[in-house]
Amino acid sequence: MKRIWILIALIGTLGMTAWTLLNNKKQVEDKIYKPNPDQKVGVRTAVAELRSLSQANEFLGSFAANRQVEIRPQAGGQIIQLPVEEGQSVGTGRLIAKLDDEQLRYQIEALQVTLEGYQNDLKRYENLVKGDATPAVNLERTQLSIRSTQAQIKQIQKQIANTTITAPFGGIVTEKMVEKGSVVSVGSPIIKITDISSLKLVVDVPEKAINQFRVGQSLSVSTEVYPAARFAGRVTMIGAEGDAAHNYPVEITVNNSGKNQLRAGMYGSIANTSKLSGQTLSVPRQAIIGSEKQPQIYVVENGKSVLKSVKIGATTNEYYEITNGLKAGDQVVTSGQINLQNGTAVNAQ
Template sequence: MKRLFIFLGIIAVLGLTAAKLLSNKEKTEQKVYVPDPDPKVGVKVAVAELRDLSQESGFLGSFDPNRKAEIRPQAGGEIVKLNVEVGQHVAAGQLIAKIDDEQLHYQVEALQVTLEGYQNDLKRYEALVKGDAVPAVNVERTELSIRSTQAQIKQLNKQIKNTSIIAPFGGIITAKMVEKGSVVSQGTPIAEITDISSLKLVVNIPEKSVNEFRTGKSISVHTDVYPHANFNGRVTMVAAQGDEAHNYPVEITVQNSSTNPLKAGMYGSIASAARVKGEALAVPRQAIMGSAKQPQLYVVENGKAALRDVAVGATTNEYYEITKGLKAGDQVVTSGQINLQNGTSVIAQ
């Protein structure tokens, strides 16, 4: 009987040990990372819907000045005259500032005295050479000294001219960095001049519409500041290379008006030549991938990304018209395409 109890006790201990080991195994398996065989990628989506693109078929940009430059002296020293203030109109060639040139004038005066002495020596040597009283080499040396002194005088006169700082072109003083009495070195900016006699409206044009613009083409420009005024512009530059979003900067030059004066930084807009009638199925520009010849986008279907070929029509700054490959209500991916492949599971945000 005693042996039976011992045997049963051993069996019970083994059973408890086995149960404990099994429980530990289950807990360990729960802690082990098991990769998701179908991971989901977070993306941003938008709904393809009908839009009246004819109301949005324009492009917005901002005006840049025709010319803008920092005025920097070609000589260093103390500023003894400063003839401009911020906001002042200046003409091309007008004196902006004057740097002290007193010492340079003294040096020119000393060299002129030296030059006069050499010229007098030359006359005497020429007379003595005729009588064979001095060698001809003295004449040659004196002539070289005269030429050297004249060159030094020219150099100093150039430095004196550089102490007068003039406006490189007509415009408005938009910044002043120094005051009268300041000591500046060569190349230190002392003022900024901006020319807004004409302005450049810079507009980013989508790839689909960039061929509407040619250098020299006349185009009408409108502004929010003067909603009833029409400005005549001329295309002066079409960028040869676009940015990552396939936008191409186009520059349109507009002559400023005294009746409706424009300022740099103002907004301007131009109308698109694209003819869009009524409503059209459209998606945000960020949804379109690929090239102009083969545009594509991802559509979310049953929780998965499906790559589709589409055909695009008119464009605006914000939207592409979709003429084929999509229907109203489809969810299109606008952000996160780089992480997608055809059939990837997604979480729409």
């Protein structure tokens, strides 16, 4: 009998618990917001239509020197002249440094004395050979000795010429690594010369825009240093290989002979505008949602929002070209997409 009462009490407890849970669920559902299917969401729209689009792209880069070289002597020795300073302008052929060549000149003198002796011997042997007083081999040996000595003299003369170091082109001395009296070895840098008579603006251009450039193309270059000035540039190189981000280097050469002097390392930018051929179907940029690989647009049809996948082409600062998924005259949502779902009733403005 006791067991029966326990079973009845357990069944009653379970029933009470189930009733309480069902009652709580109903109260929670009553508190959950349920959108009114008849209530319209206010959105802003625009019409997809044919437009003549122009692509305006701006690319930022930095100026590099036209030419820059470290002067490295082809001879070694002590510097006895160094008539340049950092920041000084030098012209082509200007004396940069002079190395001590005294020992080399002494060697030249000694070889010239030796050469003179061989030449005197040659005259004597020529007369003796005519009278069969000496073998002809002595004459031949003397002739070879003369040629060998002359070659040695030329070699040392070349070494002496290498002790005079001149500027290979005009520019500015941007670095001086030695001082007068320093002893330098062959190939050690002594002076750096930078030519900024023209500069190279190097910009990285994305893959999708690289076809907008061609070698020889004229472009206008602007800088932060001279915001009111415009510099005439010309495309001189387009990279044949891009980096990991699919950007290609484009080099624009700018003449730097005007009153607004640019310097290597400064920032510069170019704005390249290209017109798309004919009229293209386009929508405002604000209409596109989703990712660049899977763009989507809400279109208003019969008072409701319809989510459509589209394909985009060229872009400008204001519009996207639509190559597939829309037709001219479609009403696209440009504001308020966050409150929409496929089929939501809308109040278009």
